Amino acid sequence: MPTRALPLALAWGAIFISGCQQAGAPPSTRSAATAAALRSTATPVSTPTPAPALTLEKVGAAASPSGFIAFAVVDNPSRESALDVRVEIASVDSAGQALARRSGTIRMVGPGQRGAVALAFPVGRSLPANFTGSISGARWSADASPEIAQVDQASFLQDARTPSVRVRIVNHGHGADRVVLTAVCWDAAGNIRGGGVRTVMVGPQTAGSEVTIQVAIATVPTRCDAFGVSTT
Missing domain, CATH: 2.60.40.3230 (Immunoglobulin-like)
Structure with missing residues (x-):
């Protein structure tokens, strides 16, 4: 009798241990689900402008x-x-x-x-x-609002006595616009070597208007830019 009771006791012990393991499984499943939910609802960090x-x-x-x-x-x-x-x-x-x-x-x-x-x-x-x-x-x-009159292009005019910059400016409005034009001339190294200023009235012409700005320069420039600002 004692010899047959030992396997039965071991069997009951195995069933008891298995039952304990099954009873403990759900908490680990819930923990994994909770962690996944936290990861999925995390708020992304926005980069400030x-x-x-x-x-x-x-x-x-x-x-x-x-x-x-x-x-x-x-x-x-x-x-x-x-x-x-x-x-x-x-x-x-x-x-x-x-x-x-x-x-x-x-x-x-x-x-x-x-x-x-x-x-x-x-x-x-x-x-x-x-x-x-x-x-x-x-x-x-x-x-x-953007400037009504805008510079379209600028180019240097070589002249020993009166060097100047030719500027093409387009007025996108419906009436005349008073514009201050500033020409800036550069050398090959990217340094400013002179320029000039002129105030002009620009009419609403689709093809644009051409004006010249006399410039003071230290040397013959590689290129010249022009910048226009409306005063009306």
Whole structure:
């Protein structure tokens, strides 16, 4: 009798252990389901939109009859329009000390566009060795209207006495527009070597209008750009 009871006891023990294991299985299944649910409902982290910013592309100058005329070109890589862009240009000596400072404003630089300002520097006690610049402020607008009159192309006109830049400008509006045109001329190394400014009235002509801007240049430029800003 004792000899037959041992296998039966072992069998009951196996059944009891198996039952305990089956009873403990559901919690592990629920834990896996809960973890999967947590993973599936995790909120993705959004990348914040960078704040709009302007870049001062280049500053340069050329001698003029009254001293020097300095230019600063500003680039707007953002998706918004920069309004009332304030630019400061300083003439400095060989030691980097400022000799004179001038400031100007670009009324608007559209998204993905460039703008320029020209500032006159009278002859001082010391001749400047270089010109530096900075952007001191601007306002931003996501819904500003683009310029009505826009520069289509610009090219340098070689003339020993009166070098100039021919500018083709198109007025997309229905009436005449008063535009300040700033020409900036560059050398092969990408440095500003001069330019000029002229204010013109541009009529609503589909084919565009051509005007010339007399420029002060330090050397024959490789190319010239033109930037137009409406004042009406």
